[in-house]
Amino acid sequence: MGVIVAPETRDLEILASQLAAWLEPRIPEAKDVRVGNLAYPQGAGRSHETILFDASWAVDGRRETQGCVVRIKPVRHTVFPDNLFEEQYQVMKTLHEQGRVKVARPLWFEEDASLLGAPFFVMERVRGRVAVSVPPYRKEGWVAEATPAQRRKMWENGVRQLAAIQGTPLDSVSFLRGPDGARDGLEQEWDKYVRFVAWVSQDRPWPILDKALERLRVSWPANQPPGLVWGDARLGNMMFDENFEVAAVMDWEQPSLGGALQDLAWWLVLSETMHGAGPSGPHLEGMGTRDETIALWRELTGISPADVEWYEDFTHLKMSCTGVRLAQLGKMPFPDDAWLSKRLKV
Known part of the structure; x- marks a missing residue:
């Protein structure tokens, strides 16, 4: 259920x-x-x-x-x-x-x-199926019950839609520009999460988040391709039809002009968490690996994924901010400092 x-x-x-x-x-x-x-x-x-x-x-x-x-x-x-x-x-x-x-x-x-x-x-309303997080789709439900070939088709179609987002002309979404000094590009997305850290730290300081910001700023990436940011790029925010084709890309509540690698990194991190060879268990057969995802996305977009590891680290900071905020709202336990330190490499 x-x-x-x-x-x-x-x-x-x-x-x-x-x-x-x-x-x-x-x-x-x-x-x-x-x-x-x-x-x-x-x-x-x-x-x-x-x-x-x-x-x-x-x-x-x-x-x-x-x-x-x-x-x-x-x-x-x-x-x-x-x-x-x-x-x-x-x-x-x-x-x-x-x-x-x-x-x-x-x-x-x-x-x-x-x-x-x-x-x-x-x-x-679009009719279809969603790979839900609760309970985890890799453990039960239609994704877990699908054949490896069906999951392969699902993964590939998902990455194709992820790449299609980068075909959006940025002048058509200019209403997403950020504040002065952070109008677009990496600076816009960075500004958002600097403010997010300050926001969740109002009632209780989170020095680990501050240290993570410092570490990321020191190692600022050279590769900053422009692009529309979906904001929560993951398989679980796509709806699939009975043929494992994407029926809809959902949940656009945090879009920006923050650059193409933001969504690729978010997708990679969530894929590892939800169906990769991580703490949740062995790799879910049929799903593309990290390297396969990067290769297909690059082929489809023509955008270099150089420095994507930095964006993955940034993704961990973003998710940590969201996790702290959900804990403040009583939706989940507060993250342990030791766990946060390991996740954020500080």
């Missing part, structure tokens, strides 16, 4: 009536709008409250149905210091229009917080 990991939940019957009333004026000539089959996704979705639902309505005597997803801006349980909720919607809208990256079609954005207690947006 899956587990609901949403940051908070609400009465879904009340939400159904709220959404039905909100949807009616947004669907031309629709009558008798109904919302049903509401459910939280299981095993994924820690940072945002996300609810699946079906909407139906009558037009000229016909009944039409649309599968939808509502994503609600976090207010009390904020995992990240930066509010990029509207940018998340705009990135998805841009990518869907361009067609390079498979994302769910965004439908409507609502900035008025009075209805649900926070801004929200609705997107088309």
Whole structure:
């Protein structure tokens, strides 16, 4: 059985009536709008409250149905210091229009917080399967039960979509520019996590995180290719159809213009954690190795992966910040100092 990991939940019957009333004026000539089959996704979705639902309505005597997803801006349980909720919607809208990256079609954005207690947006529901983290997909579920050949196809299609993100013209996502002095590139992503460390250190200092920042800054990488950052690049944030093809790339809540190697490094680290030859057990047969992933990504993007090891170390810092923040929110235990020191190499 899956587990609901949403940051908070609400009465879904009340939400159904709220959404039905909100949807009616947004669907031309629709009558008798109904919302049903509401459910939280299981095993994924820690940072945002996300609810699946079906909407139906009558037009000229016909009944039409649309599968939808509502994503609600976090207010009390904020995992990240930066509010990029509207940018998340705009990135998805841009990518869907361009067609390079498979994302769910965004439908409507609502900035008025009075209805649900926070801004929200609705997107088309894509049907498929997700490699969930809870319980770990390498241990049970459809990925664990798949054949090595099926997992190989899944891995390759996932890396192809990861690479496709780097085909996004950066002028089409210029709304993602950061603050003065950190408008784009590595400096933008670096600025974000310097502020993240300061944010999680307000109630309790985390000198290990400060030392990790110092170590990374001293060994600053020479290779800094530009590129759009997805922000949580992993197999578990992709939806797959029954043929192990990518149906949708999901969870765009922390995008930036921070450079192409950010996502590659994040993907490599999470792959090692979730299905590689790491603490979770032996390599999951069929999944590409680290070297194979780098080689395919380079072939598809034409971008040099030089210095990717630095970006992997940076990824460990990013994940440590997120882990500390989730602990502050009561979602997991605080990381042990000795474990953090080993992970961050300080």
